[in-house]
Amino acid sequence: MSFSMLRAPVCKAAFSTPSVSQFALRNQFRRFATGPASSEPVKSGGKSWLIGGGLLAFGGVGYYLYSTNPDLFKEAGTAAKSSVQAAKVATKFTPAQEDYQKVYNKIVQLVEDAGDYDDGSYGPVLVRLAWHASGTYDKETGTGGSNYATMRFEPEAKHGANNGLNIARDIMEGVKKEFPWISYGDLWTLGGVCAIQEMSGPKIPWRPGRIDGFATEATPDGRLPDASQGADHLRSIFYRMGFNDQEIVALSGAHALGRCHTDRSGFDGPWTFSPTTVTNDYFKLLFDERWIWKKWSGPKQLVDKKTGTLMMLPTDYVLTQDKSFKKFAKAYADDQDLWFKDFSKAVSTLFELGVPTQQFVSSEPWILKTKEEQEEK
Template sequence: MSPKGDYAAVKKDIASILDKPDYDDGSLGPIFVRLAWHASGTYDKKTRTGGSNGATMRFDPEVADGANAGLEHARAFLEPIKQKHPWISYADLWTLAGATAIEEMGGPTINWKPGRSDKDPKKLTAHDVPPNGRLPDAALGQDHVRQIFYRMGFDDREIVALVGAHALGRCHADRSGYEGPWTHTPTRFSNQYFKLLTGLTWRKKEWDGPVQYTDEDDELMMLPADMAVIRDPEFAKIAKEYAQDKDVFFKDFAAAFEKLIDLGVPRGDDKGNAPVAPNQKKAGAKL
């Protein structure tokens, strides 16, 4: 067990388990990013409910949300690390796993900060767990996408940047109903998603599943929510910029992801920074 507050040790352990040849495309990275995303993306800025604080995905109704199907595997993969470092909250562990995965898969450095606590199941109230329906529905278009992200406090540029996380991973028919990867390198963080989305011709896939889109070789897929990015003039302009400039995308994504995983987290000063442990000045930057 590491000393309390040794987040670098936890991060090292997370990095050590990412390679998993018998899982999906050989990496746990994409599902850890999804875990961090979904644990945070329930935030409502008006009611100040939801978000990454509390690790409420452990409880109903959030744990049973169809949008979270398959994330029980991500939580289980991280359980040995939680047992090794029992002082870290699940809320911090899940978000640190996502940040670590992005960096280890070639993405930008994420300035992750500690400070999340876990809700005590013995003191849990219905108000503590966000209702289902707060996460994006892949079947819907740009109006829905804006509604979901505006509720959290994101603008159009941040929305498109965060959608760029679809550079990673794939869909599974037994979880979401959709099937296939977005990119040719689903375990490598890059701007390839935007290059493909804006550069290829996408057509509706002919199959028995829900509406999704495929390239001419039927190797890749896009969801209706992805197509909304290129059908909306403002979104499309940003997507094309990211397709042309990886550095701009990485910069914007890092800032938006840092904001996402901090939603709902109480901070120790008026600048929104986490309380600093005596031995960990600017903890996030040192990890």
């Protein structure tokens, strides 16, 4: 039985609402049937259908279809959820920008209340969460990206590249409880925006509209960069997402933040002397310091010869060796404003990977205010 046979009936039954015509919603259903839906009940028009586990309870015919093809119902539920989001956009039935600013402000509190964690800030790990939730996108298949927040599920949560991100997800869970209406994909990417901006970085244009997906949509391992590899590997990973050499280098500058941990990646140490502040020091240090291979039992990495306290990964050092990468890395080392501009654009693009344009609540991304800007006002 083809999925197209279910589209019109499901749309008609599930989205009967006085504010949006059935015809318009049916068209949106067809246009935005893109992937997995939330496991939460979807309510509309005084009716409720349970989507979790692939079940849409709407009568004997529905039960028969589910019992013969449960995967089909997961697909239908996902399309329904995506259409709900599209319908919200069409009818402006969405939280306002001010509501997302409140979520941003809550995240600011968490970033500042890190205590003894790492260098006293949760900012870097929140950036990493947003990055890894988005960087799984495959432009050829249209899978992955931030739309479905599938790192909530195993096995994706336990992929090697995601080691330690349970800390960031747990932090965000507290925000989710206070603002249950926000999707995980929106929450995680907003956390990355907040962290970058509050750590003296550039403004990151952002807009909501992501929906939550099923465990069956978790992406396969191997889609995120392997820090032990070289230029060919970087291009393979980033070209798959749709980025070019300049954007690869610009995004690599996020290593100005945070540090590696032996119990997570196996590598050890910070990239810069100010790992909780967004600067172009990462690029400056690449060219200004002398880097030598670290003598230890861990994976291959470099340390600065002068102090031995900083480190660079093989994928970092290749930016000084590859002719194309080096050109951009040197430009960013010489001009922080240039890097801020290119980094902002690349990160905004990264965080939107995998999200159908029609799901966004705004045609243009927003610029959310920092804590300092709000206090000044």
